Amino acid sequence: MRRDLHDGLGPSLASLVLRLGAIQSRTEPVERDALIVETREEVRAAIAEVRRLVDDLRPPAIDEVGLLEAIRQRAVALSGAVAFEVTGPPAPPLPAAVEVAAFRIASEAMTNAARHSGASRCLVGVELTGTFELTVSDNGRGATPDAHPGVGWASMRERAAELGGSCTITSRPGGGLIVRAVLPLGQDEPVEIDA
The missing domain is CATH 3.30.565.10 (Histidine kinase-like ATPase, C-terminal domain)
Structure with missing residues (x-):
């Protein structure tokens, strides 16, 4: 799990921080909106990775x-x-x-x-x-x-x-x-x- 967090989720979150900075610096609305759409997809991917890691800890079916x-x-x-x-x-x-x-x-x-x-x-x-x-x-x-x-x-x-x-x-x-x-x-x- 340590490797998954370090190699997968860590870089994803770091990338999101950089992208948010890029969004903040954009003055052109079309450019900013495109970056927001890309960032939203990265956040969805990070959420999916968190879910995968949680499921790897304990498969939900056992509790269900x-x-x-x-x-x-x-x-x-x-x-x-x-x-x-x-x-x-x-x-x-x-x-x-x-x-x-x-x-x-x-x-x-x-x-x-x-x-x-x-x-x-x-x-x-x-x-x-x-x-x-x-x-x-x-x-x-x-x-x-x-x-x-x-x-x-x-x-x-x-x-x-x-x-x-x-x-x-x-x-x-x-x-x-x-x-x-x-x-x-x-x-x-x-x-x-x-x-």
Whole structure:
């Protein structure tokens, strides 16, 4: 986020200050009005960037419909050649960091299944014991021996590790991949699930 603010939003706002100075110095109304129109568009772009940064912090769908339904919505958005099935119990309130990490890991794993696996089916399962457990498995090609894990795989692992959890990515017998993330809930007692 620091990079996004420094490299994106910072220069945009600095440019707006310069443009406002240019507007103030113009005496010709047509010239001034043209600069105002351009400035208005730059402000709109800066607002869109702020919204993107805020959404990256915590996807709004989690608050609007809950974690499991937010994962389902993402699966629907990715559906096409791959049929997604999302299962799990309704989740009680979870730590915000767990919800965001779980959503991001699920999104990345589903995106990989849709774009790279050649899969026709992808199962996403959520379980709550004393931890939050997410499993995303597809029936695609799986990892080839010469495959070089990309940024997405590293990102999923890092998100889990930041919370003291783990994320493993393994080949599935018969083809496909299994992404399994285990995220601690920061409590000693198992989470109670309403049936």
